[in-house]
Amino acid sequence: MPRVSYVNGKYLPHADAMVNVEDRGYQLADGVYEVIGIFNGHLIDKAAHFQRLQRSLKELCIELPVNIAALSFIIDETIRKNFLGHGKVYLQITRGVAPRDHAFPEKSKSTLVVTVSHMPWPSRSDAKQGYSVVTGPDLRWQRCDIKSISLLPNVLAKQIAVEAGADETWMVNSEGHITEGTASNAWIVTTNNELVTRQTDDHILAGITRRTILRLVEEQGVTIKERAFTVMEAQNAKEAFFTSSTALIKPVTLIDDIKIGSGSPGVMTCTLIDMYFNFMENLPKKNERSSYESKSNNL
Numbered sequence: 001m002p003r004v005s006y007v008n009g010k011y012l013p014h015a016d017a018m019v020n021v022e023d024r025g026y027q028l029a030d031g032v033y034e035v036i037g038i039f040n041g042h043l044i045d046k047a048a049h050f051q052r053l054q055r056s057l058k059e060l061c062i063e064l065p066v067n068i069a070a071l072s073f074i075i076d077e078t079i080r081k082n083f084l085g086h087g088k089v090y091l092q093i094t095r096g097v098a099p100r101d102h103a104f105p106e107k108s109k110s111t112l113v114v115t116v117s118h119m120p121w122p123s124r125s126d127a128k129q130g131y132s133v134v135t136g137p138d139l140r141w142q143r144c145d146i147k148s149i150s151l152l153p154n155v156l157a158k159q160i161a162v163e164a165g166a167d168e169t170w171m172v173n174s175e176g177h178i179t180e181g182t183a184s185n186a187w188i189v190t191t192n193n194e195l196v197t198r199q200t201d202d203h204i205l206a207g208i209t210r211r212t213i214l215r216l217v218e219e220q221g222v223t224i225k226e227r228a229f230t231v232m233e234a235q236n237a238k239e240a241f242f243t244s245s246t247a248l249i250k251p252v253t254l255i256d257d258i259k260i261g262s263g264s265p266g267v268m269t270c271t272l273i274d275m276y277f278n279f280m281e282n283l284p285k286k287n288e289r290s291s292y293e294s295k296s297n298n299l
């Protein structure tokens, strides 16, 4: 079955899905993206991803070339044409094609690309394996809250993990605080059973998975602290984990070769994994809104 991707109004065989060499995304990394998990054909946290996408675009003065309803339709069509059950959607919007110049072009139409790929989700028990993290410097710009396609510092940081045989790199700023992973948010559980993750500001991406987990645990009366933490605090924590739309919740059992807690995935982390699986398995069907979505926005 041929893979189909969407580029600027056309559904094309993936091998023919191309953009112009003068696209500003290619030449200047002048664009934004989103990655959304697909569970049983349904987008996970669609409204929140669309909201973040619209915010990223607004911050960079890039126009969405179609309205949100049309974007949602295009994604659904791409999923349908690829017969996708479980997987992920990648969408990228750039400032479009123009002769290379740093200044915004006077006239250009944004480029929209949507690709989907198959990705089996782990079973609940497979999701409860331990992962290793290494630390490295956070070399990024001052607007990490924007989901920009300019990812070179994240690429370099991830390579540190690859070369160390680890699963993720947690980036550390000049104050010695862990900001986040190269493609994930970082969390610890303290010995007092407080759930800690860095506050959202310009220095991290406000993860959608992070937001959903905070909402799920709020209902359970867990003490949540949104604050910065150091590498040493993470290494002395009872539990640690990282989260993203494609990683879901990954227990961390080693940070720079130091064992976290007992060295096995922690009780709170495993409970959160179960809660997150319950959430995914009960996603609203197409055209239905979760009560959370209805409460929190108009999408």
Ligand code: PLP
Binding pocket: 035, 180, 181, 182, 183, 184, 185, 204, 205, 206, 207, 208, 209, 210, 243, 244, 245, 246
């Ligand atoms: N932080 C960074 C730098 C990321 O690239 C990502 C995801 O790609 C995340 C955090 C997690 O965000 P989300 O949960 O929305 O996937």
